[in-house]
Amino acid sequence: MINSVRTRIAPSPTGAPHVGTAYMALFNFAFAKKHNGKMILRIEDTDQSRSSKESEEAILSSLNWLGLQWDEGPDCGGDFGPYRQSERLDLYKDSVQKLVDAGYAYPCFCTPERLTELRNEQLGNKETPRYDGHCLNLTKEEIQQKIQAGEKHVYRLKIPNEGTCLFKDELRGDVQFDWKQIDHQVIQKSDGFPTYHLANVVDDHHMGITHVIRGEEWINSTPKHILLYEGLGWKPPVFAHLPLLRNPDKSKLSKRKNPTSIDYYKDAGFLPEAVVNYLGMMGYTLPDQREIFDLQELSESFEIKRMSLGGPIFDIAKLKWLNGRYLREKLSQEDVLQKIIEWKANPEFLSKILPLALNRLETLSDFFPLSHFLLDDLPEYSLEKLIGKTEGLQVAKLLKIAEWEMEKIQKWNRDQISALFQKISQLEDIKLKHLLAPFFVAITGNSVSLPLFDSLELLGPDLTRTRIRIALEKLSADGLGLSKKALKKLEKDYANQYGNRID
RNA sequence: GUCCCGUUCGUCUAGUCAGGUCAGGACACCGGGUUUUCAUCCCGGCAACAGGGGUUCGAAUCCCCUACGGGACGCCA
Numbered sequence: 190m191i192n193s194v195r196t197r198i199a200p201s202p203t204g205a206p207h208v209g210t211a212y213m214a215l216f217n218f219a220f221a222k223k224h225n226g227k228m229i230l231r232i233e234d235t236d237q238s239r240s241s242k243e244s245e246e247a248i249l250s251s252l253n254w255l256g257l258q259w260d261e262g263p264d265c266g267g268d269f270g271p272y273r274q275s276e277r278l279d280l281y282k283d284s285v286q287k288l289v290d291a292g293y294a295y296p297c298f299c300t301p302e303r304l305t306e307l308r309n310e311q312l313g314n315k316e317t318p319r320y321d322g323h324c325l326n327l328t329k330e331e332i333q334q335k336i337q338a339g340e341k342h343v344y345r346l347k348i349p350n351e352g353t354c355l356f357k358d359e360l361r362g363d364v365q366f367d368w369k370q371i372d373h374q375v376i377q378k379s380d381g382f383p384t385y386h387l388a389n390v391v392d393d394h395h396m397g398i399t400h401v402i403r404g405e406e407w408i409n410s411t412p413k414h415i416l417l418y419e420g421l422g423w424k425p426p427v428f429a430h431l432p433l434l435r436n437p438d439k440s441k442l443s444k445r446k447n448p449t450s451i452d453y454y455k456d457a458g459f460l461p462e463a464v465v466n467y468l469g470m471m472g473y474t475l476p477d478q479r480e481i482f483d484l485q486e487l488s489e490s491f492e493i494k495r496m497s498l499g500g501p502i503f504d505i506a507k508l509k510w511l512n513g514r515y516l517r518e519k520l521s522q523e524d525v526l527q528k529i530i531e532w533k534a535n536p537e538f539l540s541k542i543l544p545l546a547l548n549r550l551e552t553l554s555d556f557f558p559l560s561h562f563l564l565d566d567l568p569e570y571s572l573e574k575l576i577g578k579t580e581g582l583q584v585a586k587l588l589k590i591a592e593w594e595m596e597k598i599q600k601w602n603r604d605q606i607s608a609l610f611q612k613i614s615q616l617e618d619i620k621l622k623h624l625l626a627p628f629f630v631a632i633t634g635n636s637v638s639l640p641l642f643d644s645l646e647l648l649g650p651d652l653t654r655t656r657i658r659i660a661l662e663k664l665s666a667d668g669l670g671l672s673k674k675a676l677k678k679l680e681k682d683y684a685n686q687y688g689n690r691i692d
Numbered sequence: 693g694u695c696c697c698g699u700u701c702g703u704c705u706a707g708u709c710a711g712g713u714c715a716g717g718a719c720a721c722c723g724g725g726u727u728u729u730c731a732u733c734c735c736g737g738c739a740a741c742a743g744g745g746g747u748u749c750g751a752a753u754c755c756c757c758u759a760c761g762g763g764a765c766g767c768c769a
Contacts, residue, residue, distance in 0.1 A: 201769045236768055301767075308766095317694050317765060343767055361697070370695055370765085378767040385769050409696060409764040432698080432762095439761060467704095470718090474705060480718060497705075500762065504703050507719045517732075 194226025195397050198252075198259070199389060201233045202244035205450040205651070206251035208503070209404065209434055209442060212468050214257045215487075216431060216496070217402050219469075221260075222488035229396055230262035232273040233389070235382045240275070243599070251451035255461045256484060269396040274388050281383035284391045284421060285344050285376065293420030294376060297324040298335050298342045320345065320373040344377040346386070346413060346420075354412035359400075359429035360496055366412045374413050386410060390417040398426050402493070405430045405500075406441075429493060432472050432500040442503055444654065453651035454508075457566045458532060462519070463512040471501040481514065533564050541647055545639040559639060563647055567659060568634025572667055575630045575660060581669035584627045585661060586679060587617065589671060591628070592657050593683060593690050601650045606642045616686050631660035 196217040200210045214228075221228040230249075234240035249264055261267025271277060288294035297320075308318045325347070327335075335342065349368040358364050376387035383391070393401060408430045418425040434442040442449055448457070454464050462483060469487050470480060473496055479486075516525055533539075542560045549559055562568045576584055590613055598605045610628075614621045629636050632644065632653065645653050664670040671679060683690070 199769085203769075233769065239768070297767095304767090312693090315693050319765080341767095358697095364696075366696070372765070375767050380767080382767090384767070389769090404763095405697065406763060406769090430697085435762080437703085441763070470704065472704090474717095478706065478717065480704090494709085498698060499700095499705095500698075501705090502703060504719070507704065510719060513732090 192399075194221055194224035195229060195399050196221045196226065196402055197229040197231055197393065197396065197398050199231045199233045199392075199403075200248050201236065201239075202241060202248060203236060203239040204244055205444075206248040206452060207449050208451055208454075208464075208468070209449070210248065211252065211255055211257065211451055211464070212434055212471065213402065213404060213431065214252055214255075214259075215465060215468050215484075216473075216491075216493070218257050218259075218484070219488040219491040220400060220402060220493055222485075223491040226399070227260035229267065229269070229398070230259035230272065231392060231396070232263055232275075233385065234273055234275045235378075235385065235388050237275075237380060237382060241599075247452070251455075254455060255451065255465050257465070274383070274392065277388075277392065278381065278383075280395065281377065281387055281391055282381070284387065285383075288346075288376070288417070288420045289344070291420050291422075292347065293416065294344050294346055295325060296327075296332055296336070296342045297345045297373075297375075298327075298340050299323055317370060318372075319370075322373065325373075341379045343375045343379050345373040346376050346416060348373055348413075348416065354415055356411055356415050356425075356428065358408070358411075359427055359493060360498060361430070364408065364411070366409075368412070371412055374410075376417070386413050387417065390414050390421070390423075393426055394418070394421070394423045400427045400429065402429045402431060405433050429496075431496060432498055434471060435500045435502045437502055437504075439500070439502065441500075445658070447503060447505075448651060448655050450651045452649070453655065456649050456652050457655075459508065459512050460515050460528070463508065463515040466515075467508045467511050471503070472497050472499075481511075481518075538647075542639070545643050549639070562633040562635075562638065563644065565634075566652075567656065568632070570630050570634040572663055572669075574636060575627055575663065576669070577626050577630070577636060579623065579627055581664065581667075582671070582675070585664045585669060585671050586675075587613065587619075587624060587627060588631065588657050588661050588664075589676075589679060590617070590683060590687070592654065592661070594687065595650065595654065595657075596691050598650070601646065603642045603646045606645050610642070612687075627660070632656050 198210065198214045198217050200206075218228050220226075230252075232245055234245070245263075249262075252259075259265070261269060261272065263270075263272040266272075274281075285294060289296075299320075303323075304320075307321060311318045324345075348371050352368050353365050354368055354371075355363055355365045374386055375384050377383050392398075411428060411430075415425055436442055436446040438446065440446070444450065448454070451464075455461075465484055466480075466482060469482065473487075475482060475487065475490050476492070476495070477490075520528070542563060543556075546556055546559045550556060579587075591609070594609050594613065598609065610621060610624060613619075614624050617624070625641055626636065629638055629641060632641065632648065633639070638644070648656075661670060680690070
């Protein structure tokens with residue numbers, strides 16, 4: 190079938206697998222299946238400094254865990270590969286050339302310094318920061334000369350000076366932007382890699398994508414994409430922008446305020462079917478309004494027009510309720526037992542705990558009380574215990590610093606974790622023993638427990654992050670958290686001592 | 693700040709396109725029942741059309757304005 194529906198998900202391998210990715214994947218999947226089409230998975234690894242193989246693997250494996258199977262992708266191949274953008278560079282280079290020839294793009298030699306200065310100036314004048322078209326005035330000869338001299342340059346998209354861009358969003362109808370307020374977006378970076386905007390258009394075209402179903406965050410850059418299709422002489426796909434998942438405070442879902450890693454839900458003991466079901470009821474209701482449904486039921490009855498557009502708040506309480514129903518309605522006791530065993534009651538996992546606990550055992554019955562915090566979702570403890578002998582505000586500060594430092598850990602293991610705490614101990618000039626005290630409580634629920642670093646390794650980054658976040662919330666609720674002002678100051682001091690945060 | 697998108701119970705939503713049933717369901721919460729406790733299960737309750745103007749016999753539904761919320765404004769995606 191030539192005109193069959195093809196959708197895609199295009200995760201960027203720059204971090205932990207995000208539930209937002211799963212959310213988009215779910216509806217791309219459902220839409221494709223509903224129309225007997227295919228869903229393609231494409232890795233958007235055009236950011237050389239941030240992309241990693243580990244992250245790519247983690248994302249594929251998490252989506253697999255959820256059962257959101259794609260028809261073509263880097264792991265399973267397909268007729269439109271390769272499915273990693275870093276392996277398709279020639280294609281983008283050709284397109285840039287085509288765009289330059291057609292007058293839709295131009296090289297820009299401005300230095301990052303000049304651009305920063307320009308930005309600050311515009312910001313100072315309360316203008317929207319935009320490229321000023323400086324390099325648009327270069328003559329052919331000057332360009333030739335600079336390129337030959339090996340000057341670093343990027344390619345920018347040339348936006349019309351006036352007029353409007355009108356496009357149709359499947360869910361919202363006509364959307365209109367003045368070209369005036371769209372920036373001359375970089376489409377090829379100085380390292381020769383394309384930016385998202387170029388790569389996604391080129392790939393969507395070559396991969397035969399018929400429907401681009403993506404997050405609302407992209408709606409503002411759609412005019413640029415439309416222009417790229419025009420410049421390359423291609424027909425744009427159908428666009429549908431889905432609402433963004435939100436934190437309880439209605440901001441875009443973020444790991445600062447909510448567990449956002451798919452792995453968290455796995456580690457915390459949720460069933461993939463329940464997570465998928467829950468995600469499916471965010472912004473969507475089946476025509477018959479049933480609320481327990483699987484991927485297939487969702488796909489069979491899926492009507493994209495039924496998507497509601499208000500950003501749904503991710504409510505863990507409801508997810509838990511749903512998960513409970515799956516446990517007792519969808520599975521037999523044998524099934525549940527098997528799941529528990531596979532989850533954490535397996536010999537592999539328990540045998541990792543044992544060496545930590547052995548010296549502390551007098552009877553076998555000591556084992557589970559000692560290790561329960563590795564099996565719990567969240568441990569319980571009092572605020573007094575958390576603070577201990579440390580000063581309250583100091584506790585919040587240390588937790589926050591650790592939270593930021595943990596984001597920088599590439600490979601989550603004992604050594605890295607140990608190094609992290611050693612570093613904080615030194616820079617904050619606090620004895621390791623005293624530094625660790627509040628962490629023992631936040632992580633294990635007790636001031637006395639199994640060795641912390643090994644425990645953290647076993648617990649994994651996602652459960653760890655959540656426990657630190659919860660501890661911070663407890664402190665705030667009692668007025669011992671960081672005020673807005675204190676946080677600002679801490680951010681600054683942190684950047685000076687530890688380097689920039691990665692969020 | 694500029695632009696774009698959005699707005700029905702605390703939360704997820706049905707109803708909006710084709711204007712006309714006490715605005716329906718679910719989570720959470722509260723109360724009652726079953727259960728040695730708890731949970732499950734069952735029953736009941738609380739609770740919303742953001743505001744203001746139009747159009748109309750009639751507006752949650754169509755139009756306009758305002759407010760509020762979110763997003764975008766990177767050589768990130």
